[in-house]
Amino acid sequence: MTGTLRLFTIEWRRSVALWFFPLLVLAGGWFSADLLLSMKVAIWANTSAHIGLAAIALAPLMGGVAAWAAGRDQRRGMRDLLATTPRPAPQRDLAALGGLALWGMLAYVAAGAYDVFVSLRNDPWGALVAEPIVVGLLAVIAGAAIGYLAGTLVPSRLVPPLVPIVLFFTMGLLNSGWFWDDPVTNLSPWTLIEDARFGNPNTVFYAHPPSLLLESLLWLAGPTGVAIAAVALYRRRSLITWGALAVSVVVAATGATTLMLAFENPNTGRGQWETRELVASTPVCIERSIPVCVHPAFEPLLAENASQIDLVIEPVLGLSGAPVRAEQLPFANGMYANGTLTIDPIFGDVEGVTLALVQDSVAPGPGWNMQYHLQPEQDVIAIWLARRIDASAFEHSYRMTFDSVAGPIRDPVQDDIDAAVARFNALAPAEQRAWLEANYADLRAGRLDMDDLP
């Protein structure tokens, strides 16, 4: 045992992953903390998902590094020499793989510690969730083991780059829209970690669904076991190695099957948020020209949001169809028939607010996402309203939204819209208000055209 431990220590100290460690930490940090930094409010469930997301970079990279390390004996021309040593070859492999995996895990922990530090600065809400963090850690180990197996079986110089490419794109594709409604998507650690149960800020409104930790653990431990057993088999065939391989295959198959059975198809209603249990919460409100309310987790953003909403709605305040209250509701945007304007405080949601102000698009209930198809004259007023806050941020976001809906149709009318916005903006506030009082209902109903604008 002491000898094995000493061998592991040597491998760990001399591991090639040591040289990659700064890159691994940087890559993990980029993947996990990047979006976290842009959020002005911290939710522990969301932070947990971001910690796990480091594995999306680290697992493929560790695969490449492990494939490179596995070819070491071949590169140094030491395979025959090492074959003469008394210690069994699988023991050497385990020590080498263990040393590599430990560096990968340390990089994962370092990136995760940064995420926690970023979150702690913003007084996080809720509690850390173990599932995405553990899944990420297991994915890093599995990536290293798969890479080590590939590098052992095919000690070619093209294998180290191919392993991370295949791992990264396989995880990405399984998590893409192509497999959106296919149970196989659950086999990607990316899907398991990025699961909306953790990553979506709306999770604060709902109770957590049953954990998939055990299934994920089986699924990710399986390939790791298969890789280790296959390397051992490659070195020396024995009943134990065959047995280990068989057990690993069964474990992986069990994990995969249970994960796929647990898949909730978004197209068939299962897994939809509105079917989950809502957790009662009392919104925090602030009185401006209208009351503005958010979930308690988003209280740090309330004052800023209320000021922005105040500025945007001021020109239409009191008009028929204008909002009488703004509130953050789960998975909702648009305006309700009772005059409640839904807001998304985490992204500022200037876009959603202004679009709801210029069009009669009444949201039927929580969980309903509105599709806006604005007419050019509605565009004009939406842009003019949004420019009362920050033109550049809005225009970028808004144009992307519009382009995704209308595509190239927008281009011919773009100049007309810009000119009309400039003309409307040049009017005196009293004239703007008078025009809105006379035309707001028709504007929202889509009964105007560009000639009706001032």
Next chain:
Amino acid sequence: MRLAWLFLRSRLTGPALAGIALTGVLAIFWENWFGHEAEAMTAAFVLFPLVVACIVGNGAHSPFGETELTVSLPLARLRDAQLTGLVVLGALALLLAAATWPLPDDGGTLARNLAGLAGLALLSTPIAGGRLAWITPLTVVMAAQFRDLSEGVASWLVFTWPRAAFGNDRALVIALALLAGGLVVVHLFGPKLIRDETVV
């Protein structure tokens, strides 16, 4: 001529060309499998150029280590011709594959991404060596894939250029500058040499 032949053999140019051809064939099948589905094609625009770029970066590896530096022949010129040839043939393979894809700009996007990613691989060879040249382009591709483009393409173009549309002139300039920089750097400094190398 014999020298050039031996040089190409020592750099495993045959397997590299086979790898490039295989990548091109896979690119044709990819479009058939996924039918120009948006996310799959977004991945394809970086996946296939990345594989070819890794092959190009790997081609810079010298199996002879420092011993090769003692020869009186112009190694840099041979290396330039070999690496430029790999990039050109790689671009040709991707363009031919993209000819079977439905949109006219697909081939251009693949070629642009190959230029930039191969440039990144070559830029890293003096530090990491040819065998580890894949790390830089892979890291940039992963960063580009993960970055949400709605956050502002322009400000992050240094990372997101592989995902930009073909019409984006700045992305094209970045890619071509990387390729030119990579070829110049590898001409001036060559790949990092490792002692005690054996031919693999």
